[in-house]
Amino acid sequence: MFGYCLKIKTKSNKSKYKVESILFAIDKYLVHHTAVDELIAGDMAMTVATAAFDGKVLSLSDALPGSPSDQVVAFWASQRPEMAAGLGDAFTRGSLSPSEQAVAIAVFERLAKDTEVDVRRALAEHVKSSPMLPRDIALRLAADIEVVALPILQTSPVLTDADLVAIIAAGNPAKSRTIAGRAVLSETVSGALVDTGDRSVVEILLANDGADISCTSYRSVLAAFAQDSTIQELLIERPSLPFAVKELLVTLVSKALQARIVERHGLPVRLVEQLSRQGHERNLLQTLAGLRSGQEIEAAVARLARKNALSPTLLLRLLSAGLLEQFGAAIGSLASVPAARAQNALRKAGTPALLKLYERAKLPAHLEPAFQAVLEVILERRRSGHNGTDPEVEQRLVNDLVCAYRKLSPGSLESVICQLGQITADNPDALRL
Numbered sequence: 001m002f003g004y005c006l007k008i009k010t011k012s013n014k015s016k017y018k019v020e021s022i023l024f025a026i027d028k029y030l031v032h033h034t035a036v037d038e039l040i041a042g043d044m045a046m047t048v049a050t051a052a053f054d055g056k057v058l059s060l061s062d063a064l065p066g067s068p069s070d071q072v073v074a075f076w077a078s079q080r081p082e083m084a085a086g087l088g089d090a091f092t093r094g095s096l097s098p099s100e101q102a103v104a105i106a107v108f109e110r111l112a113k114d115t116e117v118d119v120r121r122a123l124a125e126h127v128k129s130s131p132m133l134p135r136d137i138a139l140r141l142a143a144d145i146e147v148v149a150l151p152i153l154q155t156s157p158v159l160t161d162a163d164l165v166a167i168i169a170a171g172n173p174a175k176s177r178t179i180a181g182r183a184v185l186s187e188t189v190s191g192a193l194v195d196t197g198d199r200s201v202v203e204i205l206l207a208n209d210g211a212d213i214s215c216t217s218y219r220s221v222l223a224a225f226a227q228d229s230t231i232q233e234l235l236i237e238r239p240s241l242p243f244a245v246k247e248l249l250v251t252l253v254s255k256a257l258q259a260r261i262v263e264r265h266g267l268p269v270r271l272v273e274q275l276s277r278q279g280h281e282r283n284l285l286q287t288l289a290g291l292r293s294g295q296e297i298e299a300a301v302a303r304l305a306r307k308n309a310l311s312p313t314l315l316l317r318l319l320s321a322g323l324l325e326q327f328g329a330a331i332g333s334l335a336s337v338p339a340a341r342a343q344n345a346l347r348k349a350g351t352p353a354l355l356k357l358y359e360r361a362k363l364p365a366h367l368e369p370a371f372q373a374v375l376e377v378i379l380e381r382r383r384s385g386h387n388g389t390d391p392e393v394e395q396r397l398v399n400d401l402v403c404a405y406r407k408l409s410p411g412s413l414e415s416v417i418c419q420l421g422q423i424t425a426d427n428p429d430a431l432r433l
Contacts, residue, residue, distance in 0.1 A: 080111070080114065080118075080119045081119050084123040085123075085126045088127040092130040121148050121151075124152050138152055139159070143167075154179075161186050161189050167179065180193050184210045184211075185208065191214060202225065206221070215244055218245040221235065227252075232252065235249055236257060236260050236265075237264065240265075277311075281313060282414075284304070288301075297325055301326070301330050302333065310334055312421070313421040320413060322388040324347065331361050347382070350379050367420060369405075373397070377396060398410060402416065
């Protein structure tokens with residue numbers, strides 16, 4: 001058995017410790033023991049002698065005459081949260097010397113494993129913003145129960161993107177929500193949060209102006225919450241959005257929210273109207289593409305004709321997608337020709353049949369070269385036994401259309417069709433032919 005005296009002085013405020021005295025006591029204790037146990041703290045100067053330590057029993061010397069050991073141990077235990085808080089504050093403020101920091105870190109390693117939740121919680125709360133906190137201690141605290149982990153997850157700068165992604169993947173919604181509210185988030189972490197599919201997590205993420213969010217993640221949000229007006233509003237209120245996301249958003253939201261997009265992101269009203277129309281046409285294309293029987297196709301086309309929805313660009317989209325049956329029914333409806341007859345003529349006669357139908361349908365003359373160019377490619381694929389299109393075919397269509405029109409900019413097939421929709425009949429210079 002051996003003993004020594006440690007003097008711990010406190011300030012008048014009982015919850016504030018003189019850090020130097022605490023560190024002195026801890027340093028001395030670490031010299032003699034392999035684990036940090038309870039430290040005495042109070043509102044008055046006191047001297048405590050520690051004797052033999054076997055991990056369970058602390059014997060008292062004459063420093064506290066007449067005090068039973070169990071009372072002292074209980075007193076020490078009640079003060080550990082305050083000691084963790086005081087030492088954590090000093091460490092975070094950067095007011096400790098290098099040797100004192102080393103001692104403090106050794107203490108933190110043990111406090112992070114303390115059996116008392118209040119101790120671990122106090123430690124996490126008071127070291128959460130320290131850039132000097134060892135990452136392994138931060139990870140231990142972040143993996144703890146929520147009351148301990150959340151302060152670290154909210155603030156700690158020592159956690160890496162990989163750490164945060166792994167914690168998100170563990171599937172704790174409260175932890176994911178806390179991470180979503182961090183002051184700064186990378187696209188990688190934001191993507192992991194979006195991938196949870198948790199609406200509450202996504203809401204917090206979208207409301208966080210410090211979060212970088214990729215175009216891919218924005219698209220995932222829109223795909224998962226396309227009809228959610230709250231999510232739509234949060235998207236619109238983001239400081240900035242990729243144009244592709246604004247374009248897609250315009251097609252999904254109400255007129256009132258479209259007006260907010262104009263106000264928030266400075267999009268011209270005319271452009272918003274165009275984007276809305278184009279989005280509507282893409283939705284119609286998907287609907288028509290899902291129809292298989294001739295009867296279903298004709299009925300759908302008839303409904304669109306009654307609504308004056310068979311626009312030139314919708315027809316061009318149908319043809320560009322290789323939907324020859326749907327295109328034939330649509331142009332036949334406009335030309336007052338039975339669908340089966342129009343479809344047959346296009347398959348057998350190709351361009352000559354198209355020109356006759358096109359004229360009867362009274363479609364814009366300046367777009368006729370575009371329909372011819374697309375039909376030739378689609379019929380060529382049909383003759384080789386292929387339906388529909390693929391990226392290679394779409395690129396060929398883009399090249400042929402750009403060659404036919406002076407003012408088209410190369411891009412995606414969707415972009416080129418949108419540009420064609422903006423060409424007017426009184427602009428013949430747009431045509432190369």
